[in-house]
Amino acid sequence: MSGLNAILAVNAGSSSLKFALYPQDGRDIGAARLSGNIEGLEAGGAPIVKVSGKDGNSSDTLQAGDGCPHDRALAALDTVLKRHADGIRITAIAHRIVHGGERLTESVLLDEDMLAYLTSLSSLAPLHQPHNLAGVRAFRKSFPDLPQIGCFDTAFHATLPQTEYLFALPQSLREMGIRRYGFHGLSYRYVADRLMERTEHARGRAVIAHLGNGASACAVKNGKSIATTMGFSALDGLMMGTRSGEVDPGVLLHLLRHGWSWEQLERMLYRESGLRGVSGVSADMRTLHASAEPAARLAIDIFIHRLVRECGALSACLEGLDVIAFTGGIGEHDAALRKRTCDALSYLGIRIDEAANQAADGDAIAAIHAADSSVEIWVVPTDEGRVAAQDAARLIN
Structure with a gap:
């Protein structure tokens, strides 16, 4: 795989991180050449990495290390990339984020203002949003020169008609953004x-x-x-x-x-x-x-x-x-x-x-x-x- 440009797609959770490397040719993206899941990132856990790629499946058990769960995930991921994807140039990191609210109906470049807005939506998806955003912040810290892109599960449903996305509630609540968003x-x-x-x-x-x-x-x-x-x-x-x-x-x-x-x-x-x-x-x-x-x-x-x-x-x-x-x-x-x-x-x-x-x-x-x-x-x-x-x-x- 040496010499390839690729985009790293990640989905950060509370105790796991899914990742995949997609070869990139300009705007064209190929099927994943390497993908996997890092589990055991909770306090006291030992990161277990399951990797699949062109050469089949393998599992690595890595040292737990110190720091917060996503710092541990990044350490594990760095080991994975060195072992299985040496020579690949990562051009951007794409983050799956569950909730984009009413404002974000397509994927965007993530900066501090955007992260602040997305953090305000955390109560709408408490199992996912806080962990998605913690992953973004960890990757921004470790890869400060790479574009970090937010991709939202709610964006696909921007085409819902009003009769579908509005609830039969007072207009004052509608103005607060209380509506059907849709996910996945x-x-x-x-x-x-x-x-x-x-x-x-x-x-x-x-x-x-x-x-x-x-x-x-x-x-x-x-x-x-x-x-x-x-x-x-x-x-x-x-x-x-x-x-x-x-x-x-x-x-x-x-x-x-x-x-x-x-x-x-x-x-x-x-x-x-x-x-x-x-x-x-x-x-x-x-x-x-x-x-x-x-x-x-x-x-x-x-x-x-x-x-x-x-x-x-x-x-x-x-x-x-x-x-x-x-x-x-x-x-x-x-x-x-x-x-x-x-x-x-x-x-x-x-x-x-x-x-x-x-x-x-x-x-x-x-x-x-x-x-x-x-x-x-x-x-x-x-x-x-x-x-x-x-x-x-x-x-x-």
């Missing part, structure tokens, strides 16, 4: 682009389901977002790993009347609900499938029910359906969930090819619809980092 936008943009390369039907009416620890679904028409399940925060809509998804706000008022604090509500909604809360077993769908506990089966059933319900609502917004696509860790790898979802949506003309569904493993884009299906069904491995790298290449050129 980098993933939706990548999947929509890949689908339009494969099938003309994707330029029509598509529902994309991004299913992972965070989960949402989006109605896309000709590559543009017109409706989505997540709203003002990353709590709304589908059931998730530890997040509740849609909850009657009357429940929260009831708990407040019974003495709950906002800290208790936030912890419950973000960290103690969803698959973990219902099952009492795990937030991991694989663990729930393997469990004999009735509550684990119930959690899966509710997850699928919520997904089917929202897909029906999104297809109504589209006035029909031409394509449904699954992405994210669950969407790409859980064949049983895909089948149950598509079977429940058969009234829309969806027919799944069971053999193709079983064969789809998330390693490559795959069509899994039967010959007599009036709706195409696709599994599309997402690559949010490549979208971020593309935007960075455009901005620095």
Whole structure:
């Protein structure tokens, strides 16, 4: 890989950092040559680096080192780059940032003023935004001469119509920025682009389901977002790993009347609900499938029910359906969930090819619809980092 220019895309979390190197030729970005995940960055942890590249997979266990989690991540990443990407010239760093608010509807160069604005949005995505921004600050300190680009999950949903993004609340709250924003936008943009390369039907009416620890679904028409399940925060809509998804706000008022604090509500909604809360077993769908506990089966059933319900609502917004696509860790790898979802949506003309569904493993884009299906069904491995790298290449050129 020596002699290549590349953009480093990063996604900084509380105890992990995902990274990928994308070769750059002007504004053109190729598939990742090197990618990985650094885990164990929490206090007392030992960084574990999992790297994948052209030469296969490898794992390194590195010394923990001192400093804050993202300083530790940078030390680990520096070791990774020296071992696996010696000679590559990094031209920019692209950061996935969950929330861009109303102001930021496309990727931007990050400076102190921009970071101050993004910090003001942290309460809207407390599981992600503070850690995303801590990563930005750590990289700006370690790579002061490189452009740092912010790429926002909310930006893809800038095309939502007013009837979709406005809540039925007083205008004074609307003027405070309380509205539906939508999330997982980098993933939706990548999947929509890949689908339009494969099938003309994707330029029509598509529902994309991004299913992972965070989960949402989006109605896309000709590559543009017109409706989505997540709203003002990353709590709304589908059931998730530890997040509740849609909850009657009357429940929260009831708990407040019974003495709950906002800290208790936030912890419950973000960290103690969803698959973990219902099952009492795990937030991991694989663990729930393997469990004999009735509550684990119930959690899966509710997850699928919520997904089917929202897909029906999104297809109504589209006035029909031409394509449904699954992405994210669950969407790409859980064949049983895909089948149950598509079977429940058969009234829309969806027919799944069971053999193709079983064969789809998330390693490559795959069509899994039967010959007599009036709706195409696709599994599309997402690559949010490549979208971020593309935007960075455009901005620095």
